[in-house]
Every structure is written in C-alpha cells, then in structure tokens.
Amino acid sequence: MKGFQWALALVGLVLGIMLAFQFRVTREINKTEPVQRAQRMSAEVSQLKKERDYLQASVSELRATLDQLPAGPRDTELKEELEMARILAGVTELSGPGVEVTLNDSNITLKPGENPNLYVLHDEDVLRVLNEIRAAGAEAISINGQRLLASTEIRCTGPTIVLNKNKRLAPPYVITAIGNPDTLEGSIKMKGGVAETLQFWGIQVGVKKIPQVTVPPYSGGISFDYAKAAG
Template sequence: MKQDAGPRKRMHPWQTPLALGCFFLGLLTVVQFRTQQREGFPLSSYRSSELVQMIRELEKERTNLRQELSHLRGQMAGYEKAALQGANLKKELSSQMMTARLQAGLLAVKGPGLIVTLNDSPKRPKTGEDPYFFLVHDVDIQQISTELWAAGAEAVAVNDQRLVATTPIRCVGPTILINTVRLVPPYIITAIGDPSALETALKMRGGILDSLAPSILNGVEVRLEKRKEVLLSAYKGSLLFRYAKPVKEGED
C-alpha cells in the first residue's frame, strides 16, 4: 500500500513557465552539441579565442537568466503582497459590514441585559378616577427605551420587535403600534447591556419609574429583571430610503 507523502507544496504561478523554459534551453544545448559532433566539429577543434567567446556568451546568458529570475521573483512578491493586502482589505470591510448590520439591528444578538415588563392594571377606575393612570401608554415605552439607550443599551426590543432608528411607537386605539405591528399588553422591553447600569438608570431619583408612581399605585405592573443572557431577534422591516440620499465628499 502506498503511503501518503503528505501535503504537496503549492506551485507558484511563475514556477511552471520558468521550469519549462529551463528544460527547453537545456534540450536545445544538448541537440546543438550533438549536431556539431556529428558534423565533425568536436569541442577540441575550437581555438582558444572561440572557447573564450563561447564561455563569455554562456556567462552573459546565465546573467540574463538570473536577472529574469530575479524579475519574476519580484513580480511574485508583488502579487503576494497585493493578495495579502486584498485579504486584509476584505477582512476589514467584512468587519465594518458586520458592525453596520449590528448597529442597524439587522442581526439577531444575545448578551447580558435587563427585561422590563409593563402591564395594564387589573383594577377598574372608580368614578372620578382618571383611566389614564390604569393603563400602559406609548409614551411610557418611549421613555423607558430612551433611558435604556442613554444607559448604554446596545440593542432594544419590545415584544420581539427590534427597535431601530425609524421605529414608530404610538397608540392606535387600545393597542400600541411598533414597527407597523400592533401590540397588546403585557409589553416586554428587552435590552442588551450592563444589567446593573440599565436598572440603575430606570430607578434613579426623578427618573421614569418615579413618573410612573401614580400608575403603579393604581395597579399598573412595572417589573425589572436582570438577566445573564437575553436574545433579541433581528429587525424584519424595511430599510429603504426614498428621499434621504448620502452626501458626497465636498458637497456639505
């Protein structure tokens, strides 16, 4: 049984034509030498001056071949450098593209974070009580999301709807519209970031939770839960821009 000789060395593109050129040059020399012998001109019949001239020509040819080989090696080094630069550029562009997709919310992400659960009060307002303080409103979700972003959240979602720059959050009848999707309570806001920093931002004196105190007293549920890992889905909506166009360099 033949043993595996191991991985073959990779042939450079210039090696094949150079090897073929050397082979044919050697073959031509042998043929010429044998032809001269057959025609009755042995090497011993050459005069000293002719031999010296022949040696000089051979040395010149050898020098030319060495220069050509050096040139080919230089070209190969240039190709390898260009290939390496191309690979580095491709890697850099890939990294930038990944960062852009993350920032745009186009990739599912996971990491430590905070879960905020909001739910309408199970109580019914009594006569004279304002129903507003028994429900969760779009402004509550907007303010909580803004506080989370300000506290360093890297990704935020509401009921699995990923928030991006163009995400609308507004009341539509008894529902709240987020990313063209109508949501009903409970509203679960999930944010990826430092769990403690996110929680502290919401609980700070005079912050969003203090502003929700009247609603909380009426039974509106506001619950915070730190997690070692949460998972957020990618944004599934449209990101087409009909009117906004990038400004070219020098136009601003």
C-alpha cells in the first residue's frame, strides 16, 4: 500500500511541474513579438473595416437625402440620369433578375505525376467567365460580395484571388450578375463554352437562375489620383 501511494505522489509531482511549464510556455508564445504584432495589426484592421462599413452606410444615406430634396421641373430628368450613372459607376446597391454562378476547384483526385496546377481555378478562368457574362449583357456583377468596377482587377495569389485592390477571396467563388437570366445562363452553358472547357479539368461550374438577386455597392471610396476631366 505504501509503495503505491509513493508512486501516486510522484505522478502528482511530475504532473504539477508539467502543468506549470505548459502554462508558462503558452504565455510566452503569446507574448512573442511577431504574434503580438500580428494580433494588434489584425485588431486594427478589423476596427478600420468596421469604420469603413459605417462610412459606406452614411455615404449611401447622404445620397438618398440628396435625392429627396425638393426639386424643380428639370430636376426629375437630372435625377433619372443620376440613377443611371450610379448603376454604371457601381456606387449603389442593385437588385433584379439574374444568375448566380458558382466556381470551385477541381474535385478530381490526382494521379501521381499529374500537374495539380491544371486542376485549380486560375484568375484567367474567372476573367473568362466574367467576360462571357458581360458579353451576355450583364448590367451589374459582384463576386463574393465585391462589386466589379471598370477598374477591378482579378489576380491569383496562391489559393486565393485578389480584386478591388487587396480584397482577398477564397473559393468557392460566387458570381452574382443582374441581367436576362436565360441569356446569362446560356452564355456560360453554351456548347463549347467556358463551362465545358473548365469542366474538362474537373472544375465545378454551377449556374442558377434567380428571379431576384442583389448586387452590393463597391465597398470603398472611388478616387482618381491621375485622371482629370479632359477639356
């Protein structure tokens, strides 16, 4: 009986030391410079993003207020023109009939020696799909909630894509487009079209017609540093 108790005491002692040690290590990891820096930075970024959403909402509100001000006879026309220009500029939330196109990496299991690069989605693929959608008369497009502007780039960075200057998206990519649902669907699913080419590599392309989709406004401020009105 006594020997057993000794053994238990020994186990307890070792356990206690391990516990204390573990605790200190964890604390130290959290305190190391890079981790702390990154934590602080990501807190700052999320704070700034909150600010951005707030500013975005207040800008939209101010635009609505401006639209509701008493107007003269010619101003109705002006307001209509403004509405059109805003749709094209991408600064308002829009809704209408359209499609939802879902793109995802290949589900094919690679055989040894095959190049995996062929089976993942590339920025070019996304660009081509977008181009088809545009050619089919899409009036407003967004990917994973990011509105597409005239200046929106699509770039591959590792497994993710970057667009609208550092807005990072990960697959699956959901492209929402407003326009004639049948034309839009046809442009993607057409024989020999972009979906067929991508599906050859096992990349998953899904098109869904939806009677009412919503495309968000561009999240950020638009400003031109180089371009000035000509003339």
